[in-house]
Amino acid sequence: MPLPRPIKAVVFDMDGLLVDTETVVYRAMQRAAGGFGGEMPFATFQRMVGLQHAHSDLILIEHFGDGFDLQSWSAAVSAHFREELGAGIALKAGVVEILDQLDALGLPRAIATSSSLESVRLSLGPHSLVDRFHALITRDVQTRGKPHPEPFLLAAGALGVDPADCLALEDSHNGVRSASAAGMMTVMVPDMLDPTEEMETLCVRIAQDLHEVRTWIERQAA
Numbered sequence: 001m002p003l004p005r006p007i008k009a010v011v012f013d014m015d016g017l018l019v020d021t022e023t024v025v026y027r028a029m030q031r032a033a034g035g036f037g038g039e040m041p042f043a044t045f046q047r048m049v050g051l052q053h054a055h056s057d058l059i060l061i062e063h064f065g066d067g068f069d070l071q072s073w074s075a076a077v078s079a080h081f082r083e084e085l086g087a088g089i090a091l092k093a094g095v096v097e098i099l100d101q102l103d104a105l106g107l108p109r110a111i112a113t114s115s116s117l118e119s120v121r122l123s124l125g126p127h128s129l130v131d132r133f134h135a136l137i138t139r140d141v142q143t144r145g146k147p148h149p150e151p152f153l154l155a156a157g158a159l160g161v162d163p164a165d166c167l168a169l170e171d172s173h174n175g176v177r178s179a180s181a182a183g184m185m186t187v188m189v190p191d192m193l194d195p196t197e198e199m200e201t202l203c204v205r206i207a208q209d210l211h212e213v214r215t216w217i218e219r220q221a222a
Helices: 021-035 042-048 053-064 070-085 095-105 117-127 150-159 173-181 197-202 210-221
Strands: 009-012 109-112 135-137 166-170 185-188
Touching: 009 150, 021 042, 021 070, 042 053, 053 070, 095 210, 109 150, 135 150, 150 166, 150 173, 166 173, 166 210, 173 185, 173 197
Parallel strands: 009 109, 009 166, 109 135, 166 185
Antiparallel strands: none
């Protein structure tokens, strides 16, 4: 089944889609939780995937209790995350290949992420991928994060392409909600979260990985 419309641009999430950051963040949170004498269940972590800090902080307070020291928590997680970065963060399958294909087709692309610009550079810089995107819509320039459509609308605006003509690639439920609300052709490439009936409704496709997405784009362009 072809995609609904010709693709004029592609907007990528980053964590869990381009790089295996979510696994690293979860390990960092588990280590931090141990330092606070608690645990970080996977189910609790899953609820925070794709959210900005203001929203995930509410989940942390719900889990650890009122009065939880969010500042110390953030510092501990950041310290453990940077330690993990020393070993490098792996690219997800198909990243380089899909970017090469977009180059060949002359299609612009952007990143719309809940992470900071610093995180983008730390995660993608070692792979020399930062400059392969024409716009970086990080949390530093967003007033309303996912699941609000603003990140994807900003990305479309930066690329000068109508959102309806953009293909949005996401791994999180809130990311899918954001991209779909922006009016983009949304594809979920699951990572930490499985697709639900809601995701099936909001997406034009569910993909196994970026290699599969690349084949769809290739067929569309043929």
